[in-house]
């Protein structure tokens with residue numbers, strides 16, 4: 001059986017006194033590709049934020065490679081191999097592309113790997129963060145997370161607002177990130193078709209709970225479930 005790297009057990013979490021995730025349990029194995037889908041407000045971002053230690057954990061436990069990290073800071077979680085690419089991208093606007101990358105670089109991380117993944121970033125390496133297109137900013141946000149050498153990458157709606165051609169480039173990059181089981185990838189996406197094409201496993205969130213957890217291929221054969229939980233017909 002494959003090794004569990006990330007485990008949420010009976011997690012209730014939210015903001016202040018508000019509970020958004022309600023008794024959620026999820027185990028992710030090493031090298032898995034998980035798509036997390038669901039309607040606006042279902043709790044997808046909150047799930048990633050909770051894994052990263054950015055919400056209030058009311059009850060339950062989060063563990064990483066068997067270690068209880070429930071009380072760890074986001075920085076401690078990052079040092080243990082969790083890497084979040086936030087929906088807001090959070091590029092440092094006053095730094096160039098290359099400075100954004102080197103500012104967070106650790107261990108054996110290499111600029112060349114980032115540039116091989118996104119050649120466009122190499123072309124724009126001397127440009128400031130604010131001079132980038134939305135797609136380039138997203139590439140930079142992903143590349144910057146790579147600089148922290150994460151074993152588990154959490155991607156929060158990376159395709160949002162981007163042109164189809166850019167989405168295709170990003171999906172190719174996700175394939176490369178996950179290739180040969182090198183990393184575990186958890187992809188939160190509104191674009192269910194793209195997410196399910198990439199993932200081996202799918203999780204549907206509804207009202208802060210898991211409504212489906214199973215094979216992505218099997219979910220593609222369940223249009224009624226997708227329609228109920230995503231709200232659009234999936235073809």
Ligand SMILES: Nc1ncnc2c1ncn2[C@@H]1O[C@H](COP(=O)(O)OP(=O)(O)OP(=O)(O)O)[C@@H](O)[C@H]1O
Nearest residue numbers: 015018020038039040041042043044045046047190
């Ligand atoms: N910082 C916050 N403070 C209080 N409530 C919040 C905060 N962030 C999100 N929420 C609430 O938590 C609930 C879940 O939001 P979340 O962003 O996790 O959903 P989501 O599934 O990622 O939605 P979307 O696809 O729109 O990003 C929503 O009701 C939202 O209003």
